[in-house]
Amino acid sequence: MDTVTFLAFSTTASVVVLPVTCLASGAPLVGFSPKAWLSLAALGLFSHLCGYLAINYALGHLSAASVSVSILAQPVITALISIPLLGEFLSLQQVIGGTVVLIGIYLVNRRSSMGGKSPAAPQTV
Numbered sequence: 001m002d003t004v005t006f007l008a009f010s011t012t013a014s015v016v017v018l019p020v021t022c023l024a025s026g027a028p029l030v031g032f033s034p035k036a037w038l039s040l041a042a043l044g045l046f047s048h049l050c051g052y053l054a055i056n057y058a059l060g061h062l063s064a065a066s067v068s069v070s071i072l073a074q075p076v077i078t079a080l081i082s083i084p085l086l087g088e089f090l091s092l093q094q095v096i097g098g099t100v101v102l103i104g105i106y107l108v109n110r111r112s113s114m115g116g117k118s119p120a121a122p123q124t125v
Contacts, residue, residue, distance in 0.1 A: 003056040007049070069108045072101050 001009075022029055032040075051074075058067045076098040082088040090098075 003053065007052055011048075066109050069105055073105055076101050 019029060021027075055067065055071065058070075079088070079090055079094060079098060083090065
């Protein structure tokens, strides 16, 4: 099954199951401000749709190991975007943690691009 078809099926299933779950749990489905609805629409379009398509596109062009490790950058990028958009501040622990994650992603992808060889490994001819 191609990516777009799978995305259509999974999104349709979510559209059916999630309202039923909300109703069963007593969570409201109406009464939100237009800003809240726009935020939800943006989350659906950018985080869900674009993110899913980008990951699947990457899997077609890069190794699964590189893609799976690179996905760890998502919370770091989200935190960085939240600074100008939401006026959030990052703690020192968050900055250190994000830096460690980005360094780890760099090291894994650098190693993957070297064919899995350690940078210090001797080259054989």
